[in-house]
Structure formats: C-alpha cells, structure tokens
Amino acid sequence: xxTTQTMTPSMKRERRANLRRxxxxxxxxxxxxxxxxxxxxxxxxxxxxxxxxxxxxxLLLGYAGLLSFGHAAFLATGGYVTGYLLASYxxxxxxxxxxxxxxxxxxxxxxxGALSIRRQGIYFAMVTxxxxxxxxxxxxxxxxxxxxDGLHGVPRGHLFGVISLRSNLAMYYFVFAIFLFGFALIQxxxxxxxxxxxxxxxxxxxxxxxLGYNTDAYKLVAFIxxxxxxxLAGSTKTVVFQLASLTDAHWHMSGEVILxxxxxxxxxxxxxxxxxxxxxxxxxxxxxxxxxxWVGPILGVIFVVCVLSFRSxxxxxxxxxxxxxxx
Amino acid sequence: MTxxxxxxxxxxxxxxxxGLINGAFYALLxxxxxxxxxxxxxxxxxxxxxxxxxxxxxxxxMRYLGINYWAALLLAPLFVGLLGMLIERVxxxxxxxxxxxxxxxxxxxxxxxxxxxxxxxxxxxGARYPTPEALQGGYQTGFMFLPKYRAWVLLAALVVCFxxxxxxxxxxxxxxxxxxxxxxxxxxxxxxxxxxxxTLTYGFGVALAAFAGVLAAPLYPVSPxxxxxxxxxxxxxxxxxxxxSILGAIVxxxxxxxxxxxxxxxxxxxxxxxxxxxxxxVLLLRPAGLFGKEA
Numbered sequence: 292x293x294t295t296q297t298m299t300p301s302m303k304r305e306r307r308a309n310l311r312r313x314x315x316x317x318x319x320x321x322x323x324x325x326x327x328x329x330x331x332x333x334x335x336x337x338x339x340x341x342x343x344x345x346x347x348x349x350l351l352l353g354y355a356g357l358l359s360f361g362h363a364a365f366l367a368t369g370g371y372v373t374g375y376l377l378a379s380y381x382x383x384x385x386x387x388x389x390x391x392x393x394x395x396x397x398x399x400x401x402x403x404g405a406l407s408i409r410r411q412g413i414y415f416a417m418v419t420x421x422x423x424x425x426x427x428x429x430x431x432x433x434x435x436x437x438x439x440d441g442l443h444g445v446p447r448g449h450l451f452g453v454i455s456l457r458s459n460l461a462m463y464y465f466v467f468a469i470f471l472f473g474f475a476l477i478q479x480x481x482x483x484x485x486x487x488x489x490x491x492x493x494x495x496x497x498x499x500x501x502l503g504y505n506t507d508a509y510k511l512v513a514f515i516x517x518x519x520x521x522x523l524a525g526s527t528k529t530v531v532f533q534l535a536s537l538t539d540a541h542w543h544m545s546g547e548v549i550l551x552x553x554x555x556x557x558x559x560x561x562x563x564x565x566x567x568x569x570x571x572x573x574x575x576x577x578x579x580x581x582x583x584x585w586v587g588p589i590l591g592v593i594f595v596v597c598v599l600s601f602r603s604x605x606x607x608x609x610x611x612x613x614x615x616x617x618x
Numbered sequence: 619m620t621x622x623x624x625x626x627x628x629x630x631x632x633x634x635x636x637g638l639i640n641g642a643f644y645a646l647l648x649x650x651x652x653x654x655x656x657x658x659x660x661x662x663x664x665x666x667x668x669x670x671x672x673x674x675x676x677x678x679x680m681r682y683l684g685i686n687y688w689a690a691l692l693l694a695p696l697f698v699g700l701l702g703m704l705i706e707r708v709x710x711x712x713x714x715x716x717x718x719x720x721x722x723x724x725x726x727x728x729x730x731x732x733x734x735x736x737x738x739x740x741x742x743x744g745a746r747y748p749t750p751e752a753l754q755g756g757y758q759t760g761f762m763f764l765p766k767y768r769a770w771v772l773l774a775a776l777v778v779c780f781x782x783x784x785x786x787x788x789x790x791x792x793x794x795x796x797x798x799x800x801x802x803x804x805x806x807x808x809x810x811x812x813x814x815x816x817t818l819t820y821g822f823g824v825a826l827a828a829f830a831g832v833l834a835a836p837l838y839p840v841s842p843x844x845x846x847x848x849x850x851x852x853x854x855x856x857x858x859x860x861x862x863s864i865l866g867a868i869v870x871x872x873x874x875x876x877x878x879x880x881x882x883x884x885x886x887x888x889x890x891x892x893x894x895x896x897x898x899x900v901l902l903l904r905p906a907g908l909f910g911k912e913a
Binding site for chain 1: 655660661712713716718719720722723724726728729731733734735737738851854856857887891895897898901902
C-alpha cells in the first residue's frame with residue numbers, strides 16, 4: 292500500500308498514540324454504558340451533571356487561567372429557566388427545555404463575561420463572585436423561582452415527545468449523551484487552535500497580545516462557552532432531580548466546583564470528572580454517616596490540603612508519575 | 619413633619635445612620651483586606667470568618683469567662699490577630715511563592731472550616747449579646763432619635779480607620795509596610811525582617827476584622843454565617859474602590875454604606891443588590907476602580 296510506504300517513524304508513533312487514545316475513550320464510553328447496571332443510576336446522573344459542570348469550569352480556569360468564583364450563577368440559571376418552563380408548559384419537551392435553559396446561561400455568561408474580563412487575576416475572581424451573589428439575591432426575590440422553597444415537581448416528560456424519561460435508566464442514557472456532547476465539545480475546543488491561544492493567554496497574556504491576538508475576545512468566548520456548558524449541566528440536573536433550588540445559586544456551589552476541579556486536576560481533561568465523582572461520593576457517604584453535619588469543614592480541609600501539597604490534583608499527579616516511569 | 623422626597627425626616631435620617639454604620643463595617647473590613655493584599659498579595663477569603671470569630675470570641679468570653687464588653691473590644695481582636703499570625707506562619711507562608719489565586723483558595727478552605735465547625739456547635743440562627751450599660755439609651759436630637767450604641771460604633775470605627783491610615787501613611791512602621799508593598803526583596807536586603815512584617819501585617823488585618831465583629835455583635839445577631847455574606851459585599855466594595863489606597867478603601871466603604879441606606883429608604887427591594895449594581899457601573903465606566911491604578 293502506498294500509504295504505509297510513505298509513513299515516517301514519527302507518523303507511526305503518532306498513529307499509535309491516536310489508536311491508544313481512541314481505545315481509551317471507547318473503553319470509558321463502554322464503562323459509562325454498562326455503569327447503570329452496577330450502580331444506582333440517580334447517583335451516576337448526579338456525578339455526570341457535576342462532572343460536566345466541573346469540566347465547564349475547568350475550561351476557564353485550567354485553559355484560560357481565569358478563576359471564576361461565580362459559576363453557581365450559570366448552573367442555577369440553567370436549572371431555574373428549564374425548571375420553570377417545563378413545569379409551566381407541559382407541552383414542552385425536555386430537550387427543548389434544556390436547550391432554552393442553556394441558552395439563558397449563555398446569554399448571562401456573555402453579560403457577566405464582558406464585565407468581568409475587564410479586570411484581571413484576583414479582581415476577576417471577586418467580580419464573578421459579586422455578580423453571582425447579585426443573581427442569588429435576584430433568584431430569592433424573583434416570582435418564578437419559588438424563593439426559599441425552590442421549584443418542585445418539574446416533570447421529566449417525554450424526550451422528543453416520544454421516549455418517556457420516567458424510568459431512571461432512560462434518563463441515565465439521555466444524561467450520558469448530554470455529558471458526552473459537552474465533554475467532546477470541550478475536548479475539541481481545548482485541542483483546537485482556539486484552545487492553544489487560550490493556553491498562551493494563561494501562560495503570558497501580554498505576550499499573546501503582542502503576537503496580535505485579541506485576548507479579550509478569546510477570553511470572552513471561553514467564558515461564554517464555559518457558562519453555557521455550566522448552564523447545560525444545571526438544566527440537565529433539574530430534569531433529573533425534578534427540582535431547582537437556591538442551593539445551586541449559593542456561593543458554596545461556586546466553591547464546590549472549584550474543589551472538584553482542584554482535587555481532580557486543574558487543566559487536565561479528566562481531572563474535573565474524577566474530582567466531581569469523588570466529591571459527590573464523599574458528600575453521599577458523609578450524609579449517611581454520623582459525620583453528616585461536618586461536610587463543610589471536611590471539604591474545607593480537603594481544600595487546604597490540595598492547595599498546600601496536591602496542586603496538580605489526582606489526574607495531574609498520575610500523569611506526572613506516568614511520564615516519569617514510562618517515558 | 620419634615621419630609622424628604624416623600625419620606626419622613628426621622629425615617630430618612632435613621633436609615634442614613636444605619637447605612638453609615640454598615641459603611642463603617644465595610645470600611646474596616648476592606649481596609650484589612652487592602653492592608654493584607656498590599657504585602658501578601660493574597661485576597662483573604664477568611665476575612666469574613668475572622669469578623670465572625672471576633673463576634674463569637676466576645677459572645678463566649680462574656681458567657682463563660684465573664685469578660686465585659688470593654689475588655690472584649692481589646693481581647694477579641696488580640697485573640698483573632700494571634701490566630702491569624704499562626705495561620706500565616708503555618709499555612710500562608712508555604713504558598714507565598716505560588717500564583718496568588720492559591721492564597722484565595724486556601725483562605726476559602728479556612729473560611730469553610732471555621733464557619734462549618736461553628737455551625738455544628740451553635741446552629742445558624744444566631745445569638746445576641748447585650749449592649750453594654752453605659753451605651754444603652756440614646757439622645758433625642760431635633761430631628762431623630764440617636765441610639766448611643768450606634769453613635770459609639772460609628773465613632774469607634776472611624777477612629778480605628780483613621781488611626782490605621784495614620785500608622786500606615788505617617789509612621790516609620792507604616793513606611794516599612796509601604797516599602798514592603800513595593801519591593802519586599804529590597805527591604806530584606808536593607809535588613810528589615812520582612813517575614814516578621816508579613817506575619818504582623820496579616821495579624822493586624824484580621825484583628826481589624828475581629829474588631830468590626832465585636833462592634834457589630836450587639837447590632838446584628840451573632841451567627842457563624844454572619845461573615846461570609848458580608849464579605850462578598852466587601853469584595854464588591856473593594857472592586858469599586860480598588861485596593862491601592864488606604865483612604866480610598868475607607869471612603870468607598872462609607873459611601874457604599876450610605877448608598878445602601880438610601881436605597882433602603884426609596885427602593886427596599888434593591889437594598890441587597892445596589893452595591894453589586896454600583897460595581898457593574900464602575901466596571902463599565904472606570905474598570906480600574908475609583909481609586910485604583912491600571913494594573
């Protein structure tokens with residue numbers, strides 16, 4: 292064959308790496324497909340929703356170097372908009388509800404992003420936190436959110452008007468598909484030229500500017516993408532649990548997603564997924580143990596330990612070890 | 619009765635006073651944040667927790683140790699300041715060389731620990747401690763009733779704010795501090811013990827927060843979450859004012875308190891959010907903040 296004859300060793304290596312990566316992805320997808328037969332699907336869906344949320348957050352922190360302390364606002368916006376629409380208009384199908392919820396988060400992300408990228412570093416974090424708190428107060432007072440009680444009894448409905456999502460298994464595969472879509476989008480974005488420019492901005496913004504990149508535009512697009520995906524996670528979560536509440540809008544939630552990302556590994560593709568899985572499992576376990584009231588302080592301790600001595604996170608450390616020992 | 623834009627003068631002045639008192643708290647807290655940020659370059663997310671600990675130290679000291687208010691005014695900030703110095707020595711120092719975002723994350727973790735632990739022991743509902751006897755009652759001025767305690771809080775907060783300004787801008791120690799903010803390595807080369815200066819600065823900053831906590835306690839219920847909600851507003855105040863100037867922090871804090879008070883009079887629904895809206899406006903018109911320098 293002509294193609295094999297012209298292949299250089301480096302091309303071969305690359306092809307092998309690609310094969311390995313594809314096999315790895317396929318194996319993970321297979322695990323995801325059979326998982327609901329081994330674990331409680333509702334728990335898995337919760338993990339997937341938070342994993343998508345954390346991946347969206349990581350796109351901003353891990354690749355553009357922007358620490359948003361207000362991502363709860365987007366999660367909550369997606370959740371509230373989807374919840375309100377599905378509860379008020381029974382004719383609306385869940386995928387449309389989720390789509391509109393995501394669009395709402397996208398619009399909010401455009402507004403907040405345009406404001407917050409006007410300041411850098413520490414100030415960026417404080418601005419996003421303050422803007423999210425503004426949304427928190429808005430959602431307490433707004434008539435459509437149910438205030439302190441939240442929205443309950445949001446119907447899951449029929450996917451495309453056909454497939455009933457009442458069964459947890461059907462719901463699970465829908466959530467899994469959404470997660471895969473979000474993850475693939477992030478994976479694509481990170482490895483595209485756009486993602487390379489984001490990394491350049493993270494490493495040295497003035498230099499990226501001097502190379503002629505309009506860094507503000509790149510940061511804004513990353514912010515909007517991240518906000519939209521966080522909204523997608525919130526919308527999906529609302530359909531799964533059939534409720535939307537103020538918990539999602541609280542700054543604790545913005546902190547939790549930071550912890551998930553930090554624990555799993557900032558700036559790695561799988562880190563946020565692993566971190567979300569761990570934090571959700573931990574909360575689940577603690578809630579049933581006598582330590583149930585100590586979730587907050589325990590998360591705080593994990594935060595401190597991560598920052599002091601585990602900054603690459605689990606996936607980051609694992610990759611370091613892999614590189615050291617196998618390459 | 620005299621009316622101001624359809625609101626009775628007494629109500630108007632009362633809300634203005636409340637706003638001014640809130641503003642004094644914003645000023646004290648953002649002052650501490652600015653002092654810490656200047657030298658350590660970290661935003662102290664545990665600042666709200668330190669404010670809360672100041673109030674709790676007073677409450678518990680009064681309840682179990684029989685400490686009176688005036689002693690607590692001194693002892694609570696001292697206690698919290700020492701705790702802060704310990705935190706700086708044991709934790710913050712180890713991440714000093716890293717990206718400053720890690721400082722924010724570490725202190726966020728600390729805030730979760732303090733807040734969550736106290737919630738487990740005292741719940742979230744909160745307790746009050748009595749106004750000291752000497753400060754009960756009030757003055758009947760021509761246009762409003764001025765409670766003594768509120769007058770005292772305002773006076774004490776302003777005195778501490780301006781004393782801090784004086785120390786930093788007019789004394790030798792303050793000169794070291796300002797020099798350390800500019801170039802710590804050079805300071806070290808001149809033989810100034812910079813690590814000690816950093817520890818003292820952090821302790822002083824959080825002691826200011828604790829002092830505000832002691833002042834606040836007879837006015838607001840003492841609860842473990844009292845600090846975090848306030849802190850987010852203070853962050854907005856800091857974004858509005860910029861952390862570059864001490865006097866700027868004081869002025870912005872007071873002004874935002876007043877604006878909040880005025881909003882409470884004319885449009886109470888927005889009282890919680892008006893400072894965030896001002897922040898948005900400032901970001902649009904003057905991104906570096908009112909007193910900030912473009913980074």
